[in-house]
Amino acid sequence: MPRSAARPAARTLPSPDMLAEGAGAPPCSSDDLIELLFFAYRDFVGDPDRILAEYGFGRAHHRVLHFVDRYPGLTIAELLDILRITKQSLNRVLKDLIEQGYIAQKTGTSDRRQRLLYCTQTGAALAGDLTRVQTRRLTRALAAPAAAASPENFLLAMIEPDERAAVSRLMARRGQQGAA
Template sequence: MRPLTQAARTRPAPIPDAADEDGRAAGYSPEGPTQRSPEHGSPDRDQPAYDLIELLFFAYRDFVADPDRILAEYGFGRAHHRVLHFVDRHPGLTIAELLDILRITKQSLNRVLKELIEQGYIAQRTGTSDRRHRLLTCTPQGRALAQRLAGVQGERVRRALAEVGPALREPAGRFLLAMIEPEERAAVSRLIGGEASAEVPAEIRAEIRGGSPSADGVRP
């Protein structure tokens, strides 16, 4: 898997732990969004698209609520889910690549990885082209949990598409891609397409992808 662009990596600041806990980012105000006064222009043209902003909020709230209930069984949080998801989807990710995807601090990632490795959900292997690299892979138990979490989110997406019509899947995908910074879109598209790290040996891919463990193999 190719890393995201250098410009994309250096532009945003890493998200601190506090932002992951209570959802507050830089510029957060408990009083809510600032309202424009009429003299600043037409509301139709200058006001934020509150309907879409709030729909995105509520859609995301419910989208993550399904896996949150499962994660609570293991004492895990959303950071654990993100790591499991991308390592399962792209076995052989390096820590640098994972940091590039998640945009969290290295300290935060190390804490989450330590827990997942110690509890047997993630394994590390030495890199092939650079032995300083540690290639991250899900264990059978980790892959079973990752797929269980993806399963409940996939079911919500399928229900929504069935309600609005599957023909909207493509325009919805184009809209979400357009929400991403332009210089990052090609890299994100490659990531979604399943492009794997070039460092992953064929035997590791075969070992990881040789079977799909059932959710019964996951133990809290």
């Protein structure tokens, strides 16, 4: 197995505690960043998911609601370009949001073919709740002095605190045991 032999010797990941202190940026392979990005994103979308479930909505609804809230007057074409999905996919979730009163459409003024999208008050309130939990995680992560120092510290700080130790423990395992 040539590839496993090519694995570099394990370098140390900053311990979770270091995030509290004003630690520097210890070396960290970009391989580690791949996983940290996975874990950070997993927890990052996990927060809003719990709220959305109460409304019977999913992540697709979240994305639409978020961008319409943040960029009022967005057209369908712009939204499609942002989300990179087909109009059929978009239409399914957009229809839900419109029918249930979270998003409203307005015919474009300069081009009457366009449907400009806006959040209703209810929609803006829900979008605000969703943004809040994500902002809370980000703010908490950025509050760690080490977080701004390096991408890996930032991503580690984005992970749910209870799970940071488990992630660090796992990542400390790389290249160890396990020969077939």
